[in-house]
Amino acid sequence: MSLKADLARAATQLVSPEVSGIAPSVSHAVDNMLTQELSLTNTGPTLQA
Amino acid sequence: MNDTTDTAESGGASAKSAFGDRGTNVNSGMVYGHPHGEAIIEGAKAIIRESATGNKLLVMLDKNLVPLHIMKGNGSNGFSPDMGTIILQIPSSVKETKGDHVIHLIKALHEAAQERAGFSAPNPHEDIMAYASFIHGRNLDSIVEVCKIVKELTNSSFYSVLLDSLKKIGLYNVYNAYLDGKNRDELYTEYAEAYETL
Numbered sequence: 001m002s003l004k005a006d007l008a009r010a011a012t013q014l015v016s017p018e019v020s021g022i023a024p025s026v027s028h029a030v031d032n033m034l035t036q037e038l039s040l041t042n043t044g045p046t047l048q049a
Numbered sequence: 050m051n052d053t054t055d056t057a058e059s060g061g062a063s064a065k066s067a068f069g070d071r072g073t074n075v076n077s078g079m080v081y082g083h084p085h086g087e088a089i090i091e092g093a094k095a096i097i098r099e100s101a102t103g104n105k106l107l108v109m110l111d112k113n114l115v116p117l118h119i120m121k122g123n124g125s126n127g128f129s130p131d132m133g134t135i136i137l138q139i140p141s142s143v144k145e146t147k148g149d150h151v152i153h154l155i156k157a158l159h160e161a162a163q164e165r166a167g168f169s170a171p172n173p174h175e176d177i178m179a180y181a182s183f184i185h186g187r188n189l190d191s192i193v194e195v196c197k198i199v200k201e202l203t204n205s206s207f208y209s210v211l212l213d214s215l216k217k218i219g220l221y222n223v224y225n226a227y228l229d230g231k232n233r234d235e236l237y238t239e240y241a242e243a244y245e246t247l
Contacts, residue, residue, distance in 0.1 A: 022237050023186030026168045033166040037108045
């Protein structure tokens with residue numbers, strides 16, 4: 001895992017949920033994206049290792 | 050994410066890495082470094098697919114929208130935004146799908162879906178509070194997705210196993226709050242209490 005990821009994780013652990021509050025839910029937008037993906041007929045890009 | 054990999058089987062003649070031969074199902078985005086990784090993931094997908102919400106979420110794997118690496122190990126699991134990859138670490142001795150695999154896969158898939166929908170974390174070095182707020186919000190959204198799918202699996206033969214896993218992971222109180230119809234702020238309170246164990 002990258003140093004950036006480690007630092008970001010440490011930052012989150014320093015700022016507890018009680019202190020930081022919470023961002024608005026994005027679940028509705030995610031659901032719309034999934035619905036759109038389901039409606040598409042192509043199989044998406046081929047991923048490389 | 051913890052990178053504690055299980056090296057119990059890495060010292061033999063084959064000397065495979067934690068990522069295995071890296072050649073298996075590469076074009077599908079799946080990398081199985083775990084000897085039973087494919088069977089475990091297929092088992093988890095079959096359970097998730099019994100739920101309408103879960104079936105929809107699985108489009109992320111069905112259409113290869115996010116790579117999934119199953120490693121031998123005991124470290125943490127989840128979606129890595131930096132790598133754009135879901136990583137599940139499972140001890141090499143585990144041979145079949147367990148409830149926590151299902152729960153971790155759902156949560157990671159939803160986190161990956163959030164990223165794909167355009168919701169990326171702000172730079173923690175510019176505004177740590179905004180970053181933490183985003184991460185905790187993302188976690189809660191993904192946990193609510195877990196709750197929704199588990200609830201839809203109430204009639205599944207795997208339901209009691211999932212409940213036991215929610216207890217083990219520390220999300221049982223969040224799930225009960227979800228079943229009670231608690232609002233986002235109330236669910237967040239339960240999440241905050243469970244956070245140390247997540």
